[in-house]
Amino acid sequence: MAKELVIGIDVGGQTTKCGIVDARGTVLAQTVIRSDSHTTVEPYIADLAEALKRIIAEAGAEDNIRGIGVGAPNGNYYTGIIENAPNLTWGGTKSIPFAKLLSKAMGGIPVSLTNDANAAAMGEMTYGAARGMKNFIMITLGTGVGSGIVINGEVVYGHDGFAGELGHTCAVRHNGRLCGCGKTGCLEAYCSAIGIARTAREWLDLSEEPSSLRSLDKITSKDIYDAAKEGDKLALKVFDFTGEMLGASLADFIAFSAPEAIVLFGGLARAKEFLTEPVTRSMNANVLPLWRNKVELVFSSLKESDAAILGASALGWEL
Amino acid sequence: MAKELVIGIDVGGQTTKCGIVDARGTVLAQTVIRSDSHTTVEPYIADLAEALKRIIAEAGAEDNIRGIGVGAPNGNYYTGIIENAPNLTWGGTKSIPFAKLLSKAMGGIPVSLTNDANAAAMGEMTYGAARGMKNFIMITLGTGVGSGIVINGEVVYGHDGFAGELGHTCAVRHNGRLCGCGKTGCLEAYCSAIGIARTAREWLDLSEEPSSLRSLDKITSKDIYDAAKEGDKLALKVFDFTGEMLGASLADFIAFSAPEAIVLFGGLARAKEFLTEPVTRSMNANVLPLWRNKVELVFSSLKESDAAILGASALGWEL
Numbered sequence: 001m002a003k004e005l006v007i008g009i010d011v012g013g014q015t016t017k018c019g020i021v022d023a024r025g026t027v028l029a030q031t032v033i034r035s036d037s038h039t040t041v042e043p044y045i046a047d048l049a050e051a052l053k054r055i056i057a058e059a060g061a062e063d064n065i066r067g068i069g070v071g072a073p074n075g076n077y078y079t080g081i082i083e084n085a086p087n088l089t090w091g092g093t094k095s096i097p098f099a100k101l102l103s104k105a106m107g108g109i110p111v112s113l114t115n116d117a118n119a120a121a122m123g124e125m126t127y128g129a130a131r132g133m134k135n136f137i138m139i140t141l142g143t144g145v146g147s148g149i150v151i152n153g154e155v156v157y158g159h160d161g162f163a164g165e166l167g168h169t170c171a172v173r174h175n176g177r178l179c180g181c182g183k184t185g186c187l188e189a190y191c192s193a194i195g196i197a198r199t200a201r202e203w204l205d206l207s208e209e210p211s212s213l214r215s216l217d218k219i220t221s222k223d224i225y226d227a228a229k230e231g232d233k234l235a236l237k238v239f240d241f242t243g244e245m246l247g248a249s250l251a252d253f254i255a256f257s258a259p260e261a262i263v264l265f266g267g268l269a270r271a272k273e274f275l276t277e278p279v280t281r282s283m284n285a286n287v288l289p290l291w292r293n294k295v296e297l298v299f300s301s302l303k304e305s306d307a308a309i310l311g312a313s314a315l316g317w318e319l
Numbered sequence: 320m321a322k323e324l325v326i327g328i329d330v331g332g333q334t335t336k337c338g339i340v341d342a343r344g345t346v347l348a349q350t351v352i353r354s355d356s357h358t359t360v361e362p363y364i365a366d367l368a369e370a371l372k373r374i375i376a377e378a379g380a381e382d383n384i385r386g387i388g389v390g391a392p393n394g395n396y397y398t399g400i401i402e403n404a405p406n407l408t409w410g411g412t413k414s415i416p417f418a419k420l421l422s423k424a425m426g427g428i429p430v431s432l433t434n435d436a437n438a439a440a441m442g443e444m445t446y447g448a449a450r451g452m453k454n455f456i457m458i459t460l461g462t463g464v465g466s467g468i469v470i471n472g473e474v475v476y477g478h479d480g481f482a483g484e485l486g487h488t489c490a491v492r493h494n495g496r497l498c499g500c501g502k503t504g505c506l507e508a509y510c511s512a513i514g515i516a517r518t519a520r521e522w523l524d525l526s527e528e529p530s531s532l533r534s535l536d537k538i539t540s541k542d543i544y545d546a547a548k549e550g551d552k553l554a555l556k557v558f559d560f561t562g563e564m565l566g567a568s569l570a571d572f573i574a575f576s577a578p579e580a581i582v583l584f585g586g587l588a589r590a591k592e593f594l595t596e597p598v599t600r601s602m603n604a605n606v607l608p609l610w611r612n613k614v615e616l617v618f619s620s621l622k623e624s625d626a627a628i629l630g631a632s633a634l635g636w637e638l
Contacts, residue, residue, distance in 0.1 A: 074609070084609055093608075135478040149575065151475055158470070158577025159454040160613070168607045169571040173492065181607055252488040256468065256575050258477025288487045288500055290393070290403055294479070 003066035005059075007052060007109075008313025010116060011035060011072035013087040013143035018052055019309035020059045021316075025127055027309055029059040036089040041096050049105035068111045069315030071119025071308060072098065073144065078161035080113045086180040087144050112315040116140065116308070118155045118164060120265050120300075121148025123311025128302040129263050136261045137253055139166065139246075141268035144180065145188040145195075151257055167192070171249055191246045193221035193268050200224050200238045209234050225271050239274035246275070247282025254283075254291050261296035265307065272299045322385035324378070326371060326428075327632025329435060330354055330391035332406040332462035337371055338628035339378045340635075344446055346628055348378040355408045360415050368424035387430045388634025390438025390627060391417065392463065397480035399432045405499040406463050431634040435459065435627070437474045437483060439584050439619075440467025442630025447621040448582050455580045456572055458485065458565075460587035463499065464507040464514075470576055485572060486511070490564055510565045512540035512587050519543050519557045528553050544590050558593035565594070566601025573602075573610050580615035584626065591618045 005028070010017045012035060019030035033051045038044045056062055074085040080099025085091030099111040114122075121138035124130040130138070134153040140146040145167030149156040156163045167188035168181050176185020177198065189195050197219045204214055211234035212227050213219055227235035250262050262283075269275070276297065284292050300307060324347070329336045331354055338349035352370045357363045375381055393404040399418025404410030418430040433441075440457035443449040449457070453472040459465040464486030468475040475482045486507035487500050495504020496517065508514050516538045523533055530553035531546050532538055546554035569581050581602075588594070595616065603611050619626060 151470060151477070152473075154471075156470055156576055159579040160577050160610075162609055163575065163577035165574040165577075165607055169574050170567065170605065171492075173490075173567065183605065183607070248489065248492065252571070253575070255484040255488050256482065256572070257475055258479050258482035258484075260478040286489065286502065288484055288502070290481055291479075 003064050005061050005064050006066050006313045006316030007068040008309040009070045010308030010312055021313040029055040031055050038090050041090045044090050045101050045105050065109050067316035067319030069312040070113045071116035071312040073116055075113040075115050076161040077114045077157050110319040112319055117146030118148040119311035121150055122314045123307040124263055127310050129298045129300055133260050135259045137259045138263045140266040142266035145192045171245055187249045191242055196221050196242050221268055228274050240278045243275045243278025244282040247279040248286045250283045251286035254287050254295050261298045263298045265300040269299055322383050324380050324383050325385050325632045325635030326387040327628040328389045329627030329631055340632040348374040350374050357409050360409045363409050364420050364424050384428050386635035386638030388631040389432045390435035390631040392435055394432040394434050395480040396433045396476050429638040431638055436465030437467040438630035440469055441633045442626040443582055446629050448617045448619055452579050454578045456578045457582045459585040461585035462512055464511045490568055506568050510561055515540050515561050540587055547593050559597045562594045562597025563601040566598040567605045569602045570605035573606050573614050580617045582617045584619040588618055
């Protein structure tokens with residue numbers, strides 16, 4: 001009998017989300033484990049395999065799993081390797097044969113790996129805001145900034161499988177912030193959850209402007225969002241700056257692949273009410289006239305956890 | 320009897336090159352006309368049709384032309400329209416149904432249009448430095464800076480047919496030079512033939528540094544090249560700066576599509592001996608570590624006129 005279920009796994013900097021998915025895209029069982037409890041990959045894989053076996057048992061899906069699809073930072077579709085992923089505590093500068101390790105831990109179930117953002121783009125194309133679109137760019141605004149580029153209905157992997165690292169294109173060419181990747185001025189250093197928190201911290205340090213954020217020891221993107229909701233002026237300006245930075249970069253991405261839409265996804269994209277205006281304004285101010293007001297800015301409509309799991313799971317069907 | 324020949328036309332800012340090409344890629348007859356003698360398109364099309372009829376007669380190819388392929392700035396593959404081409408004297412902000420006009424002037428021979436840089440990329444992929452490559456980015460360094468992006472062996476046209484305008488991505492985000500497109504800071508404003516001449520002129524005006532270029536009324540990229548050949552220090556520094564600017568932008572393009580190689584093409588690319596070192600250095604300094612020293616920098620090996628004609632002619636076979 002053909003196996004009827006797949007597993008989708010989304011490996012993020014802090015948490016890993018897993019789910020069992022059927023052919024109709026229903027998530028039958030899901031769970032979350034920490035990604036950052038270990039500094040080497042082996043104990044992490046052991047945790048993950050244990051969690052998967054638990055949800056497989058829960059769903060009564062033993063012997064019915066066709067394949068496992070994984071979205072992970074710097075995941076390589078061609079090789080199954082996670083290479084130099086600075087946002088993973090067990091990644092760093094290492095070359096990790098993730099697909100092979102997980103398949104072994106799961107008794108030989110085949111595993112396919114891709115970039116987390118590519119997986120999200122597949123989820124969005126199959127079930128979400130990009131349904132029916134053949135040319136779009138998905139930007140994930142999470143711990144880092146990732147991207148999944150779809151051209152003619154297909155995810156772009158490039159010559160080596162690593163295409164679509166738009167978070168590490170240059171947003172500030174001189175005296176830019178140091179990024180986790182070792183370069184300076186990357187978009188990710190400004191427009192990720194960590195980037196926006198850095199902006200808030202810098203502005204608080206450099207001005208006397210009153211803000212409810214001053215009372216906090218450690219500022220997260222969620223804190224800035226909450227403050228902006230309360231009308232905190234500094235928080236609102238931080239969103240405006242972040243949106244402008246992002247919009248200017250999006251203008252350059254449009255010049256590359258002329259997409260129908262840009263889809264924003266991830267934790268920071270939840271701040272739609274504070275990002276839409278500055279992103280749209282800056283994108284249209286910086287793009288070639290021929291694309292002005294023509295490229296749609298769309299916010300993901302899927303529940304974040306579902307989209308990531310569903311996107312990754314789509315890879316499982318190819319196995 | 321099946322028609323056995325095609326015409327390839329390369330429309331540049333100053334000249335238009337045309338050739339009759341057979342199935343083996345031999346250019347049987349060719350000619351060049353001025354692109355910039357007129358401010359409206361109709362007399363230009365009349366000049367072009369007259370030139371084509373002349374070479375058709377010369378090659379004895381009456382009734383044997385299958386189709387005409389045209390590469391032109393802002394040429395749209397889907398619609399056959401040249402839209403807002405600032406580098407064409409008869410282009411400007413107009414929307415010109417080029418394929419339709421030329422087909423009519425040529426007695427109904429079908430005409431297919433694309434971006435000049437896309438045409439060059441097709442030429443390079445079929446006959447030149449990118450033979451056998453499935454993922455590469457062609458950058459044309461001419462009057463302007465154009466690009467043709469090839470992914471999985473296919474030219475990227477995008478949602479609207481205008482993909483691959485990398486000359487108008489941002490190289491300088493604040494206080495950048497005004498570009499012909501109306502934006503500021505575009506790569507084209509620095510790394511085109513016109514851009515490098517602007518750099519030389521600015522540096523001459525801002526310093527007292529001796530240079531053979533000082534004696535010239537109007538400086539062209541060719542003058543700077545000749546001066547650099549003679550060891551002129553200012554000219555050499557201008558190339559170094561231009562190469563660094565280009566390399567930094569190439570690093571961002573690599574993050575998009577992870578190409579096997581970047582192919583440089585066009586008049587300015589002839590200055591290979593002065594560009595290779597700074598472009599390579601800057602590209603590798605600005606790219607994500609995973610691509611450092613892995614993406615090849617290739618200079619076009621085709622004769623420029625042939626490559627453009629052959630590339631455009633490839634479109635003619637699809638008709």
